[in-house]
Amino acid sequence: MERINRNKLTSKNLIAIGIYNAVFFALVLIIGMIVGIVPVFYLFFYAIGSIALGPVYMLIISRSPKKGTIVISGIIQGLIWTLMGLWHMVIFTTIGGILAEIIANIGQYRKKFYMVLSFVVFILGFYGTSFGVIIFFSDYYIKLSKELGGKADYITSIVNLVHGPMGVVAFIATIIGAVIGGVFGIKLLKKHFDREELSYNG
Numbered sequence: 001m002e003r004i005n006r007n008k009l010t011s012k013n014l015i016a017i018g019i020y021n022a023v024f025f026a027l028v029l030i031i032g033m034i035v036g037i038v039p040v041f042y043l044f045f046y047a048i049g050s051i052a053l054g055p056v057y058m059l060i061i062s063r064s065p066k067k068g069t070i071v072i073s074g075i076i077q078g079l080i081w082t083l084m085g086l087w088h089m090v091i092f093t094t095i096g097g098i099l100a101e102i103i104a105n106i107g108q109y110r111k112k113f114y115m116v117l118s119f120v121v122f123i124l125g126f127y128g129t130s131f132g133v134i135i136f137f138s139d140y141y142i143k144l145s146k147e148l149g150g151k152a153d154y155i156t157s158i159v160n161l162v163h164g165p166m167g168v169v170a171f172i173a174t175i176i177g178a179v180i181g182g183v184f185g186i187k188l189l190k191k192h193f194d195r196e197e198l199s200y201n202g
Contacts, residue, residue, distance in 0.1 A: 008066070009064065009066050009067075009068050009069070009072075013063070013064040013066060013069065014064075014072075016060070016063040016064050017060060017063075017064055017069055017072055017073060017076070018076070020056055020059055020060040020063065021060065021073050021076045021077065023056055024053060024056045024057070024060070024073070024077065025076075025077060025080055027049070027052050027053055027056065028049060028053070028077075028126075031045065031048065031049040031052065032045055032049070035048055035049075039154060039157035039158050039161055040157075040161060040166065042158060043131070043158075043161055043162065043166060043167065043169075043170035044170055044173055044174075044177075045130070046123055046126055046127050046130075046174045046177065046178070047170065047173035047174045047176065047177035047178075048177060049177075050119075050123050050174065050177040050178040050180070050181035050182075051177055051180055051181045051184060052181070053123070053181055054119055054178070054180070054181025054182045054183070054184050054185035055181070055184060055185040055188050055189070056185070057073075057119050057122065057181075057182070057185060058115065058119070058182070058185030058186055058188070058189050058193075059185070059189060060073060061104065061109055061115065062189050062193075065109035065110065066109070067101070067105060068101070069101075070097050070100045070101040070104055070118065070122065071094070071097045071098055071101045072097075073097060073122075074093040074094050074095075074096055074097020074098070074100070074122065074125060075090065075093070075094050075097060077089075077093045077126075078090025078091070078092070078093035078094055078129075081093075081129070085144075085147075085148055086129070086144070086148075088129065088133060089129040092125050092126070092128040092129040092132065093125050093126060093129060094125075095125060095128075096121060096122050096123075096124060096125015096126065096128070097122065097125065099121045099125075100118040100119070100121045100122040100125070101118075103117050103118040103121060104118040110193050111193070112183075112186050112193050115182065115186060115193060116179060116182035116183055116186065117182075118182075119178055119181065119182035119185070120175060120178040120179060120182060123174065123177075123178040123181075124174070124175075124178070127171070127174050131162050131167065131170070131171070134158065134159055134162045134163075135162060135163070135167070138159055138163075141155075141159065142155055142156075142159065
């Protein structure tokens with residue numbers, strides 16, 4: 001069985017990364033539009049969304065189990081949101097991508113525990129873009145949200161919820177949701193993980 005070249009991404013890898021990241025982004029957008037209707041539900045955006053995003057994340061890695069895949073994914077996600085006016089997101093998603101990449105690499109892109117942990121960290125990068133900014137830079141978040149057309153009452157409700165007990169609950173729920181999403185993704189793609197070798201024709 002041919003070993004994977006984990007040190008070099010091919011054009012086929014890059015195409016797969018691009019396609020599945022487009023799916024990932026589309027899901028984030030759709031889920032965000034649904035749960036974002038009510039402020040308190042929005043706090044659980046990533047907790048709920050992770051369950052659907054986990055399989056896509058694992059699919060990205062199963063199609064390109066090589067170094068750089070996760071970092072590139074984090075950068076792609078951040079750049080898309082940057083084009084939509086949320087420039088700070090690329091910082092968090094890139095950092096999350098780097099850390100998630102390191103963890104996945106330790107697990108050789110196939111060991112279940114490390115893959116789930118990698119996904120949790122990747123999602124926490126997204127969490128930081130939304131709620132980490134609110135916690136540490138509330139004034140910036142309020143100003144940016146208003147510039148992007150957000151309603152003052154809605155923005156105030158989100159900020160107050162994040163700074164209250166519900167913010168802690170949402171953070172814990174996000175981790176739990178990411179674990180569930182990661183495990184769910186591996187279950188769907190179990191033939192790709194925890195094998196002695198992975199075969200890839202890229």
